[in-house]
Amino acid sequence: MRIGVFICHCGTNISGVVDVVKLAESISHYPGVVISKENKYMCSDPGQNLIKSAVKEYNLDRIVVASCTPKLHENTFRACLEDLGLNPYMLEIANIREQCSWVHSDNPELATKKAEDLIKMAIARVRFAKELTCSKVTIERRALVIGGGVAGIQSALDIANAGYHVTLVERTPSIGGRMAQLDKTFPTLDCSACILTPKMVEANRHHLIKILTYSEVEEVSGFVGSFEVTIRMKSRSVEMKKCTGCGMCQSKCPVKVDSEFDEGLSKRRAIYMPFPQAVPNIPVIDRANCRYFLEKKCGVCKKVCPSDAIDYDQEDTILKEKFGSITIATGFDLFDHSAYGEYGYGKLKNVITSIQYERLVNSSGPTGGHIIRPSDGKEAKKVAFISCVGSRDNKMGKPYCSKVCCMYTAKHALLLKEHVPDAEAYIFYIDIRAAGKNYEEFVYRVQENYRVKYIRGRVSKIFEEGDNLIVRGFDTLSGESIEMEFDLVVLAVGVIPRKDSDSFARMLNISLDANHFVGELHPKLAPVEKNTPGIFLSGSCQYPRDIPESVAMAGAAAVKSLSLFAKEFLTSEPMISEVNTSICTGCLNCKNICPYRAINEEEIKDLDGKIRIVAKVNETICRGCGTCVASCPSQCINLKGVSNEQILAAIEAL
Amino acid sequence: MIRNGISQTLALEIEKRTKINVFGCYQCGKCSAGCVFSYLMDTPPHLLMRLIQLDMREKALSSNTFWGCGACVTCSFRCPREIDVLRVINTVRSIAIEERVLSRNNSLKDVPIFNEIFMNNIIGNEHVNEFLLGANFNLKSLKFFKDISLLPVLYKKDKLTARKKASTRNIKKIVEGLKGNNGI
Ligand SMILES: Cc1cc2nc3c(=O)[nH]c(=O)nc-3n(C[C@H](O)[C@H](O)[C@H](O)COP(=O)(O)OP(=O)(O)OC[C@H]3O[C@@H](n4cnc5c(N)ncnc54)[C@H](O)[C@@H]3O)c2cc1C
Ligand code: SF4
Ligand code: SF4
Ligand code: SF4
Numbered sequence A: 001m002r003i004g005v006f007i008c009h010c011g012t013n014i015s016g017v018v019d020v021v022k023l024a025e026s027i028s029h030y031p032g033v034v035i036s037k038e039n040k041y042m043c044s045d046p047g048q049n050l051i052k053s054a055v056k057e058y059n060l061d062r063i064v065v066a067s068c069t070p071k072l073h074e075n076t077f078r079a080c081l082e083d084l085g086l087n088p089y090m091l092e093i094a095n096i097r098e099q100c101s102w103v104h105s106d107n108p109e110l111a112t113k114k115a116e117d118l119i120k121m122a123i124a125r126v127r128f129a130k131e132l133t134c135s136k137v138t139i140e141r142r143a144l145v146i147g148g149g150v151a152g153i154q155s156a157l158d159i160a161n162a163g164y165h166v167t168l169v170e171r172t173p174s175i176g177g178r179m180a181q182l183d184k185t186f187p188t189l190d191c192s193a194c195i196l197t198p199k200m201v202e203a204n205r206h207h208l209i210k211i212l213t214y215s216e217v218e219e220v221s222g223f224v225g226s227f228e229v230t231i232r233m234k235s236r237s238v239e240m241k242k243c244t245g246c247g248m249c250q251s252k253c254p255v256k257v258d259s260e261f262d263e264g265l266s267k268r269r270a271i272y273m274p275f276p277q278a279v280p281n282i283p284v285i286d287r288a289n290c291r292y293f294l295e296k297k298c299g300v301c302k303k304v305c306p307s308d309a310i311d312y313d314q315e316d317t318i319l320k321e322k323f324g325s326i327t328i329a330t331g332f333d334l335f336d337h338s339a340y341g342e343y344g345y346g347k348l349k350n351v352i353t354s355i356q357y358e359r360l361v362n363s364s365g366p367t368g369g370h371i372i373r374p375s376d377g378k379e380a381k382k383v384a385f386i387s388c389v390g391s392r393d394n395k396m397g398k399p400y401c402s403k404v405c406c407m408y409t410a411k412h413a414l415l416l417k418e419h420v421p422d423a424e425a426y427i428f429y430i431d432i433r434a435a436g437k438n439y440e441e442f443v444y445r446v447q448e449n450y451r452v453k454y455i456r457g458r459v460s461k462i463f464e465e466g467d468n469l470i471v472r473g474f475d476t477l478s479g480e481s482i483e484m485e486f487d488l489v490v491l492a493v494g495v496i497p498r499k500d501s502d503s504f505a506r507m508l509n510i511s512l513d514a515n516h517f518v519g520e521l522h523p524k525l526a527p528v529e530k531n532t533p534g535i536f537l538s539g540s541c542q543y544p545r546d547i548p549e550s551v552a553m554a555g556a557a558a559v560k561s562l563s564l565f566a567k568e569f570l571t572s573e574p575m576i577s578e579v580n581t582s583i584c585t586g587c588l589n590c591k592n593i594c595p596y597r598a599i600n601e602e603e604i605k606d607l608d609g610k611i612r613i614v615a616k617v618n619e620t621i622c623r624g625c626g627t628c629v630a631s632c633p634s635q636c637i638n639l640k641g642v643s644n645e646q647i648l649a650a651i652e653a654l
Numbered sequence B: 001m002i003r004n005g006i007s008q009t010l011a012l013e014i015e016k017r018t019k020i021n022v023f024g025c026y027q028c029g030k031c032s033a034g035c036v037f038s039y040l041m042d043t044p045p046h047l048l049m050r051l052i053q054l055d056m057r058e059k060a061l062s063s064n065t066f067w068g069c070g071a072c073v074t075c076s077f078r079c080p081r082e083i084d085v086l087r088v089i090n091t092v093r094s095i096a097i098e099e100r101v102l103s104r105n106n107s108l109k110d111v112p113i114f115n116e117i118f119m120n121n122i123i124g125n126e127h128v129n130e131f132l133l134g135a136n137f138n139l140k141s142l143k144f145f146k147d148i149s150l151l152p153v154l155y156k157k158d159k160l161t162a163r164k165k166a167s168t169r170n171i172k173k174i175v176e177g178l179k180g181n182n183g184i
């Protein structure tokens, strides 16, 4: 056994505290150590060359590097060993920066002593190091995108345009998401449907994209490169192959319920397409409201359908497919303002939400673009827009800023002035957040050209006086109290995570952030990746995002799938657990405790021919977390590269 | 004009007495918007918070916020940053009383006089005696004939005779316990 030890100064990060020169000297006398050297930067080319020449000169077979955390440079030094023809796992890192010099700068002498201990322990571990090899895993070159809003559509298009199959799963009857509901979009005021529908159609016609609407992902297992996914396609009660989208059925259906797409401002039928440009252009029967399913009566749609497409007996279809990557693009929900007692508990008729307002101003919306108030259908002439409702509010458990509402509120006020030139618009705000490209200029335009009154102060109360609303606010800039009468109040309700985000995360075995959005792997360096390899994030499921950002993220997430698909194969991590079957008693503690479900049982034949059950590790699923090792009562499960004997040797070296 | 940086002595003093960190206030103004008495105040609640954040001690202590406040708790209840605004207001009042700082604004100048007489009345008699209260207040506020026409009415209702003195020890104890951050 010929060990080389290399100690890094890390500029002065380590050597400013730890006496590395003295350390190199004393370590060189340690049993088994053939050579011990220090260098200013071990990770630099000269540092690595030092290792290379020492390995050749002294015929070293394993090395210890005492430096920063292995998270940063373990791979650098492994590659260095590989270049030399050594097994890359004949390496141990002693972290003497994060775990020593940085935290003990007040006591150099003891820090040097601790560094010596850490190195001794690493030497003890490297003595028992074994050569490990990676195995190759094939990649299923097909992508799953969950959520068919603008972000999901864009990710699907980007992946498909690179030549790979994509399945796009959307829960509602049509793709399009929130953007399909919007009127004009800030800051350019282009019509939302005009820029979205071409993308929806393109995705629908793309020969590599399979769109599954009215469908949901039910189960996910497996790992990067080969996720096994179960998808439930809910029964539409309409045969997609036969239906021509003529709409006869929905014109004749006698049942009327609130339209989700119009946010309750209009009615839809029990058989319906959410909006005229829906993709696919095929209705679904909402069985919870259909009279045929509730009372076995009616059946009108079946009678009138010229293509005989209605099928009341259609059942859900379960699909099981394999995918190499999963992109989450499930978008957001909106804050329910009934939580605010001071704003009327959601019961004041003429207090509406921002998304309802989008439907009101839309010329193909329920009012044909007339901004009228719900109580009496009168045109709204004096409108208050109130920002940060359910955002930046600790009391509501929503401390974060929803990011898009300052801008869409400015847009809403502008649209009011465009539709009703003699109307008055007031925006009650705390701060104006307009940091995107051309956003600030947009807000200026709204203030200067459209003369929208911005009042800096959070509204404290809204109450009814007749059909009108009294808004009680305060202009903090002038110090004036405000109590004004309005026809209509529009609340900029906050962007919140999907209401089912918790169960969704459990199904995918992923974590959520503190606000229950689908948090990213690293806020700066990995904003579209999850901690589970092969799972990527697109659009506003990660955090409130406007359309430009959602689309940019969608492209970024697609590139992550593509760079995965571009690989010939994946290499599996060799530092995983392994069962010594000769002593395994088959208690299967490990199987039950493994968080990745990587352990199964296996029958083996003993030497005397008896069959018995032992634990078996699935090498491609195991992540090497070591939970099983701690749970095994007979100590027969071991983590390769961090074995029990290595840990014991390290403790003994102290 | 703020020239030499901003320290935080008043904020720290309030934090010590109440554990409230005034720097959580982001000046949204919702407290002032909901306050039905803010029209009486030279410094509405959010502005008092700002003065504390800027450590403008004299301005804060000589404001009349805490003399106009009716202690309805609306501000605390609706503050999105969950700041107990009323408690901050009360604490500033306590400090102003301890340091004998007078309001710079004359409009509510009688309120502190009333407050002092009222409190002394309670501490001394266990409950309020309207005659003493009125007489003292008129003397100290130099409004000798204020409400004098009410005297016969009070007399008829037997409100002028001093009631039996109860143990004032307990009352004193309670008041002592409330001092410091309850506006006393
Ligand atoms: C009132 C309002 C006005 C706005 N105005 C503008 C504007 O003018 N300009 C601008 O740039 N931005 C605007 N925005 C923001 C814009 O709506 C978003 O940026 C955009 O919709 C984000 O797209 P997305 O695909 O990430 O999410 P979404 O549009 O929410 O799409 C997500 C999709 O996923 C589906 N889904 C959810 N969960 C599942 C599941 N478990 N399985 C399958 N499918 C699922 C949903 O049904 C939905 O179709 C506005 C937002 C609001 C609320
Ligand atoms: S059967 Fe159901 S969906 Fe069809 S027309 Fe009747 S109520 Fe409507
Ligand atoms: S974007 Fe504006 S309105 Fe929306 S939460 Fe943030 S500050 Fe409030
Ligand atoms: S309501 Fe709260 S956060 Fe808003 S100004 Fe008043 S104290 Fe500050």
Ligand code: SF4
Binding pocket: B031, B034, B035, B036, B037, B038, B045, B068, B069, B070, B071, B072, B073, B074, B075, B076, B085, B086, B089
């Ligand atoms: S407690 Fe005082 S400051 Fe607060 S709202 Fe009521 S009167 Fe105004």
